[in-house]
Structures are given as structure tokens and as C-alpha cells.
Amino acid sequence: MEFEKFTLLQIKKYIKSVPLEQYPQVIEELEKDQRKSVQKLVITLQRKFKIYQEELKRLDKMKYYEKKIIERGYRLIAGIDEVGRGPLAGPVVSAAVILPEDCNILYINDSKKISPHKREILYDKIKQVAIDIGIGIVDAQRIDKLNIYDATKESMYIAVNNLNKKPDFLLIDAMQCDHIPISQKSIIKGDSKSISIAAASIIAKVTRDRIMEEYHKIFPQYAFDKNKGYGTEEHCRAIKNFGISFLHRKSFLKNILKTNNNVKVE
Incomplete structure (x- = not known):
């Protein structure tokens, strides 16, 4: 030219x-x-x-674990990650994502290292190219009944169960899921070391953020659109002023409830 x-x-x-x-x-x-x-x-x-x-x-480099597992004869590898273990309100959400072997989505990474705008873009790209995606959601009542660790494991089980294609290997971010009868490997900080887990972290994060933004329309006083249920100063002040909703994890709020006997449940 x-x-x-x-x-x-x-x-x-x-x-x-x-x-x-x-x-x-x-x-x-x-x-x-x-x-x-x-x-x-x-x-x-x-x-x-x-x-x-x-x-x-x-x-x-982020495909290191996937390549090693493929060399062992596995083909459908699902990356699993969760979002929402720490908030005072809202569900814990896990995602299971199976990517094609030749996946080259640029700038895919741990969701915490990506801006909200880029996460939305990457979310759409992952949805376009992924072989399969499963989502697992466990609400506040279930978290209170179990505990956050077991609730997280349950959300991961649900995510895998919601896949249309059964994976033959799981890469999981910092968790052991022995209750899922599939070969697996737990990777510490896996969302920055495995492309499959990174994809799952983005899907889980965007999914949960959207859930909390919808709940904000019902309970605007808690500013869920900003804090996503995490214990910011503004959120804690709102709990003391307005009480708690069905979205709040009572087991996470013992200190706040003890210091304010007037807190009511909506």
C-alpha cells in the first residue's frame, strides 16, 4: 500500500x-x-x-498449568474462582470457565488487578470464546447456616454442576474441593497464574457486582452500587442507622449488632 x-x-x-x-x-x-x-x-x-x-x-506463562495438564491427556480444563468471601452483605459467587486451548484474550488477569471498565470488556470477550461457563451463587442465609468457607466450596460445586460440558480437570484458586469428584489442582494466587482461573475470577466478579447493583435499587440506603456489600465506613453507618436487610450476613455482623441494640432486621 x-x-x-x-x-x-x-x-x-x-x-x-x-x-x-x-x-x-x-x-x-x-x-x-x-x-x-x-x-x-x-x-x-x-x-x-x-x-x-x-x-x-x-x-x-499463564497457560503453564493448562499446558502441563493437557500433556497428561486432559482436555476440558475448568478454571474456578470465587468472589465475595469478605463482604458483610450479598452472596458468595463462584464461576467455572472452560477456555479453548488456543485462547489468547489480551490482558486477561486477576480481576482485582483490572479496572471495572476493562473487566466488563473482558467479561464479554470471555463469554464469546469460552467453551462453557458455570455460575454458582450461595446467599447470605446459607452462608450464616454453614460458614463462609463451606459456603464458598458449595458455590464452586454449584458452578461446576451448572456447566453443560463436564470438565475432566479443575484448576482452583487456593481451595481444595474434595467434594467434587474430578481431578483437580489448587493453586495459590491462581487468578494471576492460570488463564482459566483468571477468566473465572472476571466472570465471578462481574456477575456478583451486577447482582449487588440490582440490590442497590431495592436498598439504596446501603450504597451497594459502590461498596458491593463490603464493610466500608458508609455501609457500617447505614447498618447502624437503618438496620440490616435479608442480604446481610448476620454471622459477619456480631460486633456491630452487639454495639447497637437498636439495629433492626428488614
């Missing part, structure tokens, strides 16, 4: 349609154009392509 015939604006518009992996060919052609503005663009594209290469290397 003879870029010399195009304006800088036209070139930039064209580049937006070019996949990152094709940047070297575009850069090679642009280097023939001696305009200073175009040469500045070349430097920008070279920088972007370098970042892209570094991201591919990071993703390759």
Missing part, C-alpha cells in the same frame, strides 16, 4: 482496522513515507507492538 498518497488522518483510520499481529507489515510500509508525522506514528506503532509481544509472553 502506498501510504504516501494518504493523509495522516486516513492512515490512522486504516490502522484502526489492522490487527496487532499485522503491525510489522504496516510499519515496514510506513517507514518508506518520509513525512515527520508519519515517522512519529511509526514509533507509536512500534511501541504498541512491543507491548503486544510482551502481553503474549505473559499470557503464555
Whole structure:
């Protein structure tokens, strides 16, 4: 392509349609154009392509466990992660995600390391490419009846059970799920070490955030849209002022309830 015939604006518009992996060919052609503005663009594209290469290397490292398990003959590997063990209100949510072997979703990572906006984008991409996704939700009443650890394990069981395709291996973030009769491996900080677990962490996080945003419409006084049920100063103050709802985990609120006998249940 003879870029010399195009304006800088036209070139930039064209580049937006070019996949990152094709940047070297575009850069090679642009280097023939001696305009200073175009040469500045070349430097920008070279920088972007370098970042892209570094991201591919990071993703390759995140496939380490998946590759080792595939070498052992397993094929359907589900990554499992949970969100919501710490909040004072709302459910604990787990996700089980089976990704294709050739999955290269850029910037997939531990959901805690990603901005809400990027999480939403990655959520949609994961939903598009995943072989299967299962969600497990355990509410506050069940958490109080069991305990948060066992409730989390139950949510993981539900997530796996909700998969349409039965996985033959599970990669789980920092948990042992012996009650699930499938070969598995627990990985400490797995959401930053395994692409499957990272995908599950994003699906679980966005799912739970959306649930809490819907509950905010029912109970706006707790600002669930902001705190997602976590014990922020504003949330704790609202509990003392308005009482607790059916969404609140009573077993997590013993100290607050003890210090305020006027707290009521809605």
C-alpha cells in the first residue's frame, strides 16, 4: 500500500482496522513515507507492538498449568474462582470457565488487578470464546447456616454442576474441593497464574457486582452500587442507622449488632 498518497488522518483510520499481529507489515510500509508525522506514528506503532509481544509472553506463562495438564491427556480444563468471601452483605459467587486451548484474550488477569471498565470488556470477550461457563451463587442465609468457607466450596460445586460440558480437570484458586469428584489442582494466587482461573475470577466478579447493583435499587440506603456489600465506613453507618436487610450476613455482623441494640432486621 502506498501510504504516501494518504493523509495522516486516513492512515490512522486504516490502522484502526489492522490487527496487532499485522503491525510489522504496516510499519515496514510506513517507514518508506518520509513525512515527520508519519515517522512519529511509526514509533507509536512500534511501541504498541512491543507491548503486544510482551502481553503474549505473559499470557503464555499463564497457560503453564493448562499446558502441563493437557500433556497428561486432559482436555476440558475448568478454571474456578470465587468472589465475595469478605463482604458483610450479598452472596458468595463462584464461576467455572472452560477456555479453548488456543485462547489468547489480551490482558486477561486477576480481576482485582483490572479496572471495572476493562473487566466488563473482558467479561464479554470471555463469554464469546469460552467453551462453557458455570455460575454458582450461595446467599447470605446459607452462608450464616454453614460458614463462609463451606459456603464458598458449595458455590464452586454449584458452578461446576451448572456447566453443560463436564470438565475432566479443575484448576482452583487456593481451595481444595474434595467434594467434587474430578481431578483437580489448587493453586495459590491462581487468578494471576492460570488463564482459566483468571477468566473465572472476571466472570465471578462481574456477575456478583451486577447482582449487588440490582440490590442497590431495592436498598439504596446501603450504597451497594459502590461498596458491593463490603464493610466500608458508609455501609457500617447505614447498618447502624437503618438496620440490616435479608442480604446481610448476620454471622459477619456480631460486633456491630452487639454495639447497637437498636439495629433492626428488614
